[in-house]
Amino acid sequence: MFISLPHIIPPSQLLLTSLQVAKEIVTLVNPTKYLNPPDVSRLRADIRRLRPVESHAAKALTQLLNVEFNNLSRHSRLRPLTKALSMVFARVDQQSNVVVISQRNHDAEALAINTYRLSQRGNQVIAV
Numbered sequence: 250m251f252i253s254l255p256h257i258i259p260p261s262q263l264l265l266t267s268l269q270v271a272k273e274i275v276t277l278v279n280p281t282k283y284l285n286p287p288d289v290s291r292l293r294a295d296i297r298r299l300r301p302v303e304s305h306a307a308k309a310l311t312q313l314l315n316v317e318f319n320n321l322s323r324h325s326r327l328r329p330l331t332k333a334l335s336m337v338f339a340r341v342d343q344q345s346n347v348v349v350i351s352q353r354n355h356d357a358e359a360l361a362i363n364t365y366r367l368s369q370r371g372n373q374v375i376a377v
Contacts, residue, residue, distance in 0.1 A: 270348075290368075293318065
């Protein structure tokens with residue numbers, strides 16, 4: 250669910266709106282277990298830290314981490330979450346506050362990549 254807020258709102262109003270949306274969420278019991286979502290910020294930081302190291306092992310680990318990041322990126326492009334966020338941010342001219350209300354289950358990887366990219370573009374991402 251996306252709520253269009255055409256103007257900047259005070260933090261207290263943002264919190265109230267977020268809580269209002271959270272109250273409307275319907276939770277379904279799902280016995281499927283999910284792994285923790287990837288930490289994309291840490292993944293990118295690890296890649297940056299390994300780049301200057303000249304050892305063969307560091308180069309191999311950097312390649313492996315790049316494969317993981319590229320696969321996460323490629324997979325997330327196909328997810329409905331990415332398409333919805335793209336549509337919303339196509340209509341927004343400025344940086345925004347993004348409030349994430351999610352159980353981080355089946356779309357956890359797409360959510361992790363998208364929140365990383367949104368924060369890299371200067372948006373404030375708030376997880377509730």
